[in-house]
Amino acid sequence: MEEHTNIIEVNGLVKTFDGITAVDDVSFDVGAGELFGFLGPNGAGKTTTINMLTGLARPDNGTIRIGGMDCSQKHRAAQHLIGVVPDESNLYPELTGFDNLCFCGALYGMAKQKRQNKAQELLKVFGLKEAADRKFGGYSKGMKRKLTIAAGIIHEPEILFLDEPTTGLDVASARQLRQLISDLHKNGTTIFLTTHYIEEAQRLCSRIAFIVSGRIVKIDTVENLLQPFQNRHVVQIACENIENNIQRKLSESFPDMKFIFYQQNVIRIEADKPILAGAVVRFLEEQGVEVSEARRIRPSLEDVFVEITGIEAVAMKQEKEKAGMGGKA
Amino acid sequence: MKAWIAFWNILVKDMRAYYLKPPNISWGLIFPLAWAGMFFIRSGAGLDSVSALLSGVIAVSVLFGTTSLLAVTVTFEKKNRSFERLLLAPISLELLMLAKTAGAILFGVANAFVPVIMAAFLMDLSAVNWSTLIPAVVLIAISSTFLGLFIAVSVKEVFEAQTFSNFFRFPMLFLCGLFFPIKQIPIWLRPLSYVLPLTYGADILHSSIHQAGKMPLLLNFGLLTVFCAGLFVVSMRNIRRKWII
Numbered sequence: 392m393e394e395h396t397n398i399i400e401v402n403g404l405v406k407t408f409d410g411i412t413a414v415d416d417v418s419f420d421v422g423a424g425e426l427f428g429f430l431g432p433n434g435a436g437k438t439t440t441i442n443m444l445t446g447l448a449r450p451d452n453g454t455i456r457i458g459g460m461d462c463s464q465k466h467r468a469a470q471h472l473i474g475v476v477p478d479e480s481n482l483y484p485e486l487t488g489f490d491n492l493c494f495c496g497a498l499y500g501m502a503k504q505k506r507q508n509k510a511q512e513l514l515k516v517f518g519l520k521e522a523a524d525r526k527f528g529g530y531s532k533g534m535k536r537k538l539t540i541a542a543g544i545i546h547e548p549e550i551l552f553l554d555e556p557t558t559g560l561d562v563a564s565a566r567q568l569r570q571l572i573s574d575l576h577k578n579g580t581t582i583f584l585t586t587h588y589i590e591e592a593q594r595l596c597s598r599i600a601f602i603v604s605g606r607i608v609k610i611d612t613v614e615n616l617l618q619p620f621q622n623r624h625v626v627q628i629a630c631e632n633i634e635n636n637i638q639r640k641l642s643e644s645f646p647d648m649k650f651i652f653y654q655q656n657v658i659r660i661e662a663d664k665p666i667l668a669g670a671v672v673r674f675l676e677e678q679g680v681e682v683s684e685a686r687r688i689r690p691s692l693e694d695v696f697v698e699i700t701g702i703e704a705v706a707m708k709q710e711k712e713k714a715g716m717g718g719k720a
Numbered sequence: 721m722k723a724w725i726a727f728w729n730i731l732v733k734d735m736r737a738y739y740l741k742p743p744n745i746s747w748g749l750i751f752p753l754a755w756a757g758m759f760f761i762r763s764g765a766g767l768d769s770v771s772a773l774l775s776g777v778i779a780v781s782v783l784f785g786t787t788s789l790l791a792v793t794v795t796f797e798k799k800n801r802s803f804e805r806l807l808l809a810p811i812s813l814e815l816l817m818l819a820k821t822a823g824a825i826l827f828g829v830a831n832a833f834v835p836v837i838m839a840a841f842l843m844d845l846s847a848v849n850w851s852t853l854i855p856a857v858v859l860i861a862i863s864s865t866f867l868g869l870f871i872a873v874s875v876k877e878v879f880e881a882q883t884f885s886n887f888f889r890f891p892m893l894f895l896c897g898l899f900f901p902i903k904q905i906p907i908w909l910r911p912l913s914y915v916l917p918l919t920y921g922a923d924i925l926h927s928s929i930h931q932a933g934k935m936p937l938l939l940n941f942g943l944l945t946v947f948c949a950g951l952f953v954v955s956m957r958n959i960r961r962k963w964i965i
Binding site for chain 2: 486542
């Protein structure tokens, strides 16, 4: 792994709201140029942590150092180093896309010509050139999200905080955005990404922290997180007409395997040695179950998350769906 | 220099997005006109009453123009979270809030001169002391805007901003000596008159327009300046306490 000097250092961060601890003794470092993922379900404390790091909230306890500056007391000390893309698109509805970007550049003291050139460039990169003179209020959700990201990077920040960047986007836009995030990272920008899309974190981030109920439960590189699962074998079977007692029958017939019924009409089989899927499928068919598909699954970060947090990934997915979010690629 | 680029652009953005919009311009014209007409008819003294009414109409135009617009625009931006963009900018909170209020102050000053221009057609303005009137208008605009800021920090919803603004404005209007002398106010209400910034602004306007001020000019200017500074300091403290939680 690349050696980084730490550009973000957080130690013992605590934040409570009306007696409820939203962030509880959170500590982590982010290296310069790193793409760091902050993964957890809704209400885990991701946005509160970002707000404290970016100076929008004051920690009750703990220290924050950004770019070597102590932001615990002077919480706005590092504003010039950071760019923020909030979880909601919050540009000015009455301004055009171009004017919004120029205004955001001006907030960071960019000279007129420089911010206009940069705004044009970003509109082109994000595929919004045609909509440059339209008011932000009339943009589609995907366009708003793209422009919000462009506004977060117009001043070329050293550190970019991305709070759920692909939330609410269609598959194509989400994929395009991930590519843009990846390109920014390659260009040397440190990225702090919060998401509850596990696949997104696995695809983009070099290191990930799992946060649940305000506490970091695990923090490591994606490779290290996946390591204990390398020898695990997983098969997923899609089927219909599943009887109530089929789980007991399967466990009795295949004692070396673990059967998880974690989605409707999907049986997940886990084992420490290769799974003979054919035998299980035949058994299911003998029990009157209609099997439509059986496929091997490579263990993913989702398995790591479920193992560590005890939260079923499907619960997070349901939260996303409830919130009307797309973007899963 | 960079901070001033931000300051200027916040001001220009607010002017374009809020203050120079046709509804606000028409509000700036119609409101003073309606007040002037109302008091003109009520006085029954014909054109002779214009001089006595002018100070009141100027103050009302500034007060209503600044407090409502600032309180509503800031609350609106807080509500749709675009205000977070400003809070993330690498400029001091004081400069940021001065930029945010500068548009309302300019709008208030411009509003004040609508009745002055109208009065120019109805009365002789040669006796007006402009060297005290103009600074008084600017200070009234600043204190009213900072009152709007104080209101904006105290509320969460746009409708609350409107309600809370009226809670301050209407009593102020009738207690500050603009339309009838403070001496005519019941004695138990008079102390309230002297804790209102508009009382001192109105007195300067009376002095400047028809030489009818009751208090020394220096005292009026001094107290109005203290009110401006006080409202700004209290608002900044509340912003730090309530908005950066």
